[in-house]
Structure formats: C-alpha cells, structure tokens
Amino acid sequence: ETGVTQSPTHLIKTRGQQVTLRCSSQSGHNTVSWYQQALGQGPQFIFQYYREEENGRGNFPPRFSGLQFPNYSSELNVNALELDDSALYLCASSSTGGQGAGYTFGSGTRLTVV
Amino acid sequence: GQNIDQPTEMTATEGAIVQINCTYQTSGFNGLFWYQQHAGEAPTFLSYNVLDGLEEKGRFSSFLSRSKGYSYLLLKELQMKDSASYLCAVRTGGYNKLIFGAGTRLAVHP
Numbered sequence: 334e335t336g337v338t339q340s341p342t343h344l345i346k347t348r349g350q351q352v353t354l355r356c357s358s359q360s361g362h363n364t365v366s367w368y369q370q371a372l373g374q375g376p377q378f379i380f381q382y383y384r385e386e387e388n389g390r391g392n393f394p395p396r397f398s399g400l401q402f403p404n405y406s407s408e409l410n411v412n413a414l415e416l417d418d419s420a421l422y423l424c425a426s427s428s429t430g431g432q433g434a435g436y437t438f439g440s441g442t443r444l445t446v447v
Numbered sequence: 448g449q450n451i452d453q454p455t456e457m458t459a460t461e462g463a464i465v466q467i468n469c470t471y472q473t474s475g476f477n478g479l480f481w482y483q484q485h486a487g488e489a490p491t492f493l494s495y496n497v498l499d500g501l502e503e504k505g506r507f508s509s510f511l512s513r514s515k516g517y518s519y520l521l522l523k524e525l526q527m528k529d530s531a532s533y534l535c536a537v538r539t540g541g542y543n544k545l546i547f548g549a550g551t552r553l554a555v556h557p
Contacts, residue, residue: 337489366544366545368545368547373549373550374549374550375451375534375536375547375548375549375550376490376534376545376547377547378544378545378546381543381544389540389543389544391544421487423489423490425545436480436492436545437492438482438489438490438491439489440488440489441487441488441489443487
C-alpha cells in the first residue's frame with residue numbers, strides 16, 4: 334500500500350502570488366485534511382475534504398481553498414500570499430471521515446514567501 | 448476555546464525513562480493522539496487513546512484521564528534516535544479535526 338505523497342517538497346513564492354500544493358491520499362482512504370505548521374509550532378487545521386466535499390474548516394481566511402478529486406487526491410490553493418503564510422503544509426489522509434486511528438501524514442511542502 | 452498544553456522542551460539521558468505530559472481543554476473529545484516528528488519530516492503515529500487508562504506499545508506507553516483532561520506519553524529505554532518533537536493532538540468536532548499542542552522537543556544525551 335502506498336503512503337501519502339505531497340508535492341512539491343519545497344517552494345519559494347513572492348508575496349501576492351498564488352500557490353497550489355498537491356497531496357495523494359493513501360490507498361483505501363477517502364478523507365484528506367490539510368494542516369499549516371509554522372516553525373516551532375504544532376500543526377493548525379486548515380480544512381478537511383470527505384468524498385470531494387469540504388466538511389470542516391479551521392480559522393483560515395477564504396484565500397485558502399481546496400479541492401478533492403474522485404481518486405481522493407487533493408489540492409490546497411492559497412491566493413494573495415502573505416509573508417506569514419511561510420510554513421510547512423501537511424496533508425493527512427484517513428478513512429471514514431476521520432474515525433479510528435488511521436491518520437497518515439505526508440512529508441509536507443515547505444513554503445517560503447519572500 | 449480549544450487549548451492543549453505540553454512542555455516546550457525536555458532533556459533526558461540515553462537508557463532512561465521520560466514522561467511527557469499533555470493537558471487539554473476542548474469542546475468535544477473523540478480521542479487523543481501522540482505523534483513523533485523529526486525536524487522537517489512528517490508526524491508519525493505513536494499512540495491513540497479514546498478510553499481512560501494505559502495503552503502500551505513496546506517502548507512507548509500512553510495514558511489518558513478524560514475527567515482530568517490529561518494524558519502522558521512514557522518513553523522507556525531511551526535511544527538517541529528518540530530525539531524529536533512529540534505532538535499531543537485531540538480529535539474533536541463533528542468532522543473529527545485534530546487540534547495539536549505546540550509540541551515537546553526532547554533531546555536525548557549520551
């Protein structure tokens with residue numbers, strides 16, 4: 334069984350630009366959640382997708398948006414990048430809408446906004 | 448509000464035992480997780496508690512008291528490779544989001 338793959342691994346963007354991050358879910362998982370982890374902090378919940386619908390959102394502005402595709406892979410889009418958006422972005426896949434203990438995290442995308 | 452507290456840093460000696468505490472105040476509770484995270488890497492799953500009591504898994508054990516909003520992770524026979532951040536996370540909300548603490552950086556010395 335494959336794990337969770339995120340791309341790209343590193344990215345540098347300029348303030349005001351837009352970025353798309355990608356995540357492939359683990360085989361058999363239908364739920365993907367995204368987290369932002371600033372340096373020295375724990376991950377912060379951005380949103381979750383279950384069967385292609387957003388079914389939960391954290392305290393992030395609308396310029397953070399996402400998609401989930403029929404194969405359960407997912408994208409995180411961030412518009413109008415700000416310096417504070419610099420962080421490690423993690424996605425986690427799970428089954429049955431997040432029940433059970435089966436969260437699998439990807440290695441993350443390190444985004445630097447300059 | 449949602450709040451998870453854990454010590455920022457801990458140090459321990461190789462071969463020793465260390466206990467990392469976590470206290471939480473959340474609106475709703477549907478399980479508590481412990482993850483290990485090496486710098487720049489993905490969090491890796493260590494343990495999951497949903498009922499009160501102790502869960503043991505090799506060198507790692509985790510305890511939960513729901514009435515006290517308290518958990519700890521116990522690491523035995525410490526090895527140098529255990530130097531990492533340890534994240535406490537509570538699952539809550541109708542859609543089962545994880546709320547993480549800021550993490551505890553553990554340094555294991557020879």
